[in-house]
Structures are given as structure tokens and as C-alpha cells.
Amino acid sequence: MRKTVFELIREHKAAVQETPCIVVDTETAKKNICRMQEAVSACGCKLRPHIKTHKIPYFARLQLAAGAEGITCAKVSEAEVMAAGGVEDIFIAYPMVGEFRIHRALELQKRVKRLILAVDSLEGAAALSRSAGEAGLTCEVRLEVDTGARRTGVTRGHVLELAGQIAALPHLNLTGIYTFKSLVLHGCPTEDNKAAAVEEAELMSGMAASLRTRGLPIREVSAGSTPTGLQVARTGLVTEVRPGTYIFGDWMLTKENCAAVEDIAVRLYAMVVSTPAPDYAVLDGGTKTFPMDIPLDTPPFLYPGYAIPIGGDGKPDENLQLRRMNEEHGILTAKNGRTGLRVGQVLELIPIHVCTAVNMQNSVFVFEDGVLRRMPVEARGMLV
Amino acid sequence: MRKTVFELIREHKAAVQETPCIVVDTETAKKNICRMQEAVSACGCKLRPHIKTHKIPYFARLQLAAGAEGITCAKVSEAEVMAAGGVEDIFIAYPMVGEFRIHRALELQKRVKRLILAVDSLEGAAALSRSAGEAGLTCEVRLEVDTGARRTGVTRGHVLELAGQIAALPHLNLTGIYTFKSLVLHGCPTEDNKAAAVEEAELMSGMAASLRTRGLPIREVSAGSTPTGLQVARTGLVTEVRPGTYIFGDWMLTKENCAAVEDIAVRLYAMVVSTPAPDYAVLDGGTKTFPMDIPLDTPPFLYPGYAIPIGGDGKPDENLQLRRMNEEHGILTAKNGRTGLRVGQVLELIPIHVCTAVNMQNSVFVFEDGVLRRMPVEARGMLV
Helix, strand or coil, X not given: CCCCHHHHHHXXXXXXXXXXXXXXXXXXXXXXXXXXXXXXXXXXXXXXXXXXXXXXXXXXXXHHHCCCCCEEECCHHXXXXXXXXXXXXEEEEEECCCHHHHHHHHHHHCCCCEEEEEECCHHHHHHHHXXXXXXXXXXXXXXXXXXCCCCCCECHHHHHHHHHHHHCCCCEEEEEEECCCCCCCCCCCXXXXXXXXXXXXXXXXXXXXXXXXCCCCCCEEEECCXXXXXXXXXXXXCCEECCCHHHCCCHHHHHCCCCCHHHCCEEEEEEEEEEEECCEEEECCCCCCCCCCCCCCCCCCCCCCCEEEECCCCCECCCEEEEEECCCCEEEEECCCCCCCCCCCEEEEEECCHHHHXXXXXXXXXXXXXXXXXXXXXXXXXXX | CCCCHHHHHHCCCCCCCCCCEEEEEHHHHHHHHHHHHHHHHHCCCEXXXXXXXXXXXXXXXXXXXXXXXXXXXXXXXXXXXXXXXXXXXXEEEEECCCHHHHHHHHHHHCCCCEEEEEECCHHHHHHHHHHHHHHCCCEEEEEEECCXXXXXXXXXXXXXXXXXXXXXXXXXXXXEEECCCCCCCCCCCCCCHHHHXXXXXXXXXXXXXXXXXXXXXXXXXXXXXXXXXXXHHHCCCCXXXXXXXXXXXXXXXXXXXXXXXXXXXXXXXXXXXXXXXXXXXXXXXXXXXXXXXXXXXXXXXXXXXXXXXXXXXXXXXXXXXXXXXXXXXXXXXXXXXCCCCCCCCEEEEXXXXXXXXXXXXXXXXXXXXXXXXXXXXXCCCCCC
């Protein structure tokens, strides 16, 4: 049976070249890609993975090769990187607002087969319509609707009116609606992923039907993140799902019962640089390496630390906790009062939230065909 | 009187080119540089600023031109960037552990006038000694001692023994001791900066004296961050201080009474992309733009949000709060139930912690001589 690079490193048959770093086991990632693709395709649903997790054209191409319809990005700068990496069908699932951004999006549209933009306000849609007209282009757009996350997305009571107004604007072709219904991050968690997914799909399907009865040709109904995506697809009520994190997995997903620890395709490695006392030790990575965007002690999911240390047996170390950090210092404490760590030792850790962990690395180490090679995270830090 | 770029932007006489972004008012930064330099120099103390805040050789050169002795970095990869940018005297104030790192440090030493490395364990020092010997070099090193932060740094009871062991190693030249005594971040805040600074200086001075009586020629006693640096210098008990954040300032420093709002040389700008309801609006930056390393509701300093929105009058907006984020979404809520924001509006915000905010930007916009120009954050994401 194939061994993961994490196992080989534990057995000293492979070595981490520098720390702190992220290592990806490509075979595990490919397995995750294929499992999601096959399951979603079996429902007659399209898969348009969000690249926010890997931020690397290489992995987007793997997702497309497995059968993905296209990809999803959050920012035009991410989409530009993906297009340069050979991706031809891109949905920027974020309200396209701001002249500088619209200009870049219109330029990008000329270079790819299909670019889908997002709107959630009349002001935003009107500005996009004007700029598209000036550029002699027509933009395919989708309307973002809010299904409970209370971030971007028009609220449900205003969908019909706004969709009608957008459809009436020149140079825009309103072809779909989309949503993101968070399970966890917005203070309104649902313990039952399946029930949440069914609700998400029914809301979206109902809105699409309602829009169609008003004469709006809504062809695409897009929903579903990693926790809900497959269940959303299984309802048969949507045409597309957009999970992202499934490719690598992280500790948060295991807490949401969406991934087994064996499915997690990434590890953080960090070196013990200091052991001043028996009860604590310091890693060479702090807040610049281990993201703090998932607060530790906030229900519903509680985490023992900002990353999960893994022991020599491949299982979470029940003694060590990473609960205090500065930029370059990760302070590991021992529940039993003795870390047992020595200076120079390299620790394996599972990230709590892989997307923000990858965003902090200029490059990751990718293990494939027995070789660890460095791969730049080309779309990291793309904020525009 | 000179206007800051922030005032010019408020008055529509300058414009932000893209969002989310960071803008630096260079004149304010220069004022901060000179004020600290003059005050520290007046005490007969050397200033070795930590570049973790700006991460840009240009600002390091301004600090050196103002009279700084050299600079401080945390990582060898940061030091490499600064050396390439013309800096010749660098202290890497972080235990030099790991063969890959030691190798790079020794290579760097050949290229600069003075490189000072740090040790805090016999294992680390012995490995450095061996590698230096193999490279035919002698390394100037300082011993990090813990004065209460409980992160890196040998604990006080072990200083004498360890310093003696390190001094006995070949190819190492132990010339100093250093410490970082946090005021805020470690759960042991001190409300009186001056008292904390005096304690820090007395501890370090006492240890240095003790080491000298054992025949160890400790020439450099280095301490002091931005909150304590100047007070530490004024004791006359140390030879060098290493503040970092003072160059730009942030909201945390104002809470520590170490900077006035007018001294803060940076702003974050973000665009409102969505206003789905009167009581909330969404900014085009989330956790990839606004760091979360300062938890909001943790004593002693409480923050109203992950950044402080500034109103048209240049004062903190008492109504708007940024308390909920995803990677690309910053959700602003209104205390009075009405944000009053419109789609496309650009908001000015003060960062809570500027160092981690700068680390997330590939480049910042620097305002100098009436022009806003883009400057890469060359040492961002340098983790090794």
C-alpha cells in the first residue's frame, strides 16, 4: 500500500527541507478531487471548485482534468493567475465592484473562454453594465443571494425586484443565481449537514423557479460548500456546487464530520527552536504560519490549539497544545507538564483552517512520484 | 502646514488606486523615526530597530540614515532581503537553530559587515559552533534571556551556566545578551510602561554584571520594544534598544499610550462591495487583509473590532464596527442600526496590529513628495 509523504517523514525516509512549511501529499489530494467529482457527477450536477484553498494553477488543472466544469475564484487577481495557468472557465463569486476591478475583469474576459461575474446590488450592476458597454462586451453575470450567512448577497425579500432590474440592464446577461450558506463561521451552526444542505438547495431552487415565472431565464443555480456541497448536489435541485476545502481538508472539516484524518492532504511542519523549561517549547512559526481566524474557545466547535500536533504514531498528540503565539513564536505547552521536546526536532501539525494557512506561504512543498518539490502559491495574497 | 495623504484622500485631493490596500504616509513615518532616534541617542544608547513592522529595505535605510546602529530581524530570510537592500549590520534576534538556516546565515555573514546571531540553548550553540568551524568562520552571538515573556530565551536561573558553556565553544564570540519583555501579549500586562521598562533594564544589567564577574566580556545589553524602548534607554543600564512598531504605529500602541493617533503613519483602505441591509455592509477585505492575531475581547486591552474605521472628520467612527470576517468578507455592523454606507465607497481604517497587517500585503502604497507609488513588501512572508 502506498505510503503518504507524512508517513515517510515520520519513518525518516523523507525529510522536510526547511521550516516552517506546508507539505502536500498529492495522491491524497487527487483522491479527494476524484471522490468529490464522481459523487457530484453521479447526481447530474456540475462541480466548480473554489480555488481559495490551494491557490495554485496546478491543482486547478487537476480538478478540471477530473471533470470540473470550471473554477470559482473570489477576486479578479486570483482569476488572472488561474487564467495565466491555463484555466479557461472562471466564475468570480464576489460582487464585482470598483472601476479598477471591473476594468481588470473586462480585460480578463477577452483572454478566456468563459468568465462569469457576480452582482448583488443595482449600483454594482449598473457600473458593470456601463463599463462593459464602453468596452464593447457583454458580461455573463450571476446574482448572489443571501440564504442566512448575512455577508454579501441580496436578502431574499429583494431578489425578485433586483433580478428584474439587472436583467433590464444592457451588456449584462443574467444567467444564474448563487449563494454561500455557511455552517460554522457565522454564529448559526447547524449540526446536521444534510438538513442544512437540503434547506440551502430548496431555498435556491424556489427562488430560481420564482424568477423563471417572471420570465427571467435562470439556467444556473449554484450553491454548496465543502460541508454541504455533496448533499446539495444530491437534492437534484441545483445545477452546480462550489466546494473548495475538500481538496486538502483540515481539522475544521474533521470536526464537521466532512473528512477523516486520513483524507487530510496537507501538514504544517515546524521546528522546535527553544525548550527553556520542561512545560513549554517554542516552534519557529507563530501567527505568520498558523492562522488565528478560527478563534479557539468559540462554540460550536472548540479547538485545543491553533494547529493539531501529530505524534510519531500519526495520531493527534494529546499532550501538546499550541495556544499562544507571536509573529514568529509558537509556544507549545504540555498538559502533563512535560513537552518531552528537544531543540532541533521537527513537528508535524494539522492546520485548523487550511485555506488561510496556505495563504501565508510563498510556496508549498508538493510530494509526487516520490519527490518533494517546491511549488509557488501563485495566487496567494491576491486581494484585489 | 503639511497635510498627510490620509487628509488628502479624505478631501478627494488624492485617490486610492485599488482596494484593499495599505497606504503609508512617509513624512509621518520619518517623524516617528527621528523622534525615537533622537530620544534614544540622547540617552547615549544605540538604536537597532526591528524591521518586522515595515519589512521593506527602503524604510530600513531611512532608519539607518537617521542614526540607527544597525537593524534587527527575526529570520535569516528577512536578513537576506535586507542585506540585498544594502543593510550591512544585522542582528537576527531569534535562536539560530536548524542546519538549513545556519547554512544560510553563514553564507550571509560573508556578504555583510556585521551579522550577529542568537542562541538560547547549548544544543543550538553547539550546532552553530560546528558549522561555523566547518565554514572557517567565527560568529558573533548574543544569548537570549527570558525576563518574563516565557517564549524563547533561557530562564534566569540557567543564564550563568549556559553563558559559560557557550563562551567555551570554538568559533563563537559571545558579545552580548538580549531580551524581549512583552507588556501586553503574554497575559501579564503592566499598566505602567515606565516601571516595566525599569524592571527590564535592571534585570538585564544585573545579569550582564554577573556574567562579567565570571570573566565573560558582555559588551552589549539589548532590550526594549516600542512600549518600553525609550524608558529602557533612559535608565542608562543597557547599550541598545530594539523597538519596531514605532515607525508606523497602530491602534494597539495608542491603547498602550505609546503613540497618538496623529503619529500613526499607515491606513488600511477597503471598499464597500455590498449593503444588503441597513445594519450591515461588506468590505472587500476580510481575514486576508485585517489580522486577527489580537483577539477582540481579551483583557487588558479591548478592541471594538479588527480595525478602526475612520470617519470623514479623521476621527474614529463610533458607529461602525468590524467584528466578523471571512477570508474576503469584512462585515461592518452599525451600533445604531444604520451603517449609512453605499456600494463603491472607500473606507479608511486604522490597523490594530500593523506588523501582521503589512505581512499580508504583497505591496503597499507609499506617499512621498506628493506622489503615491507602489512599493513591494520585499520581506513579507519570510518564514525561514
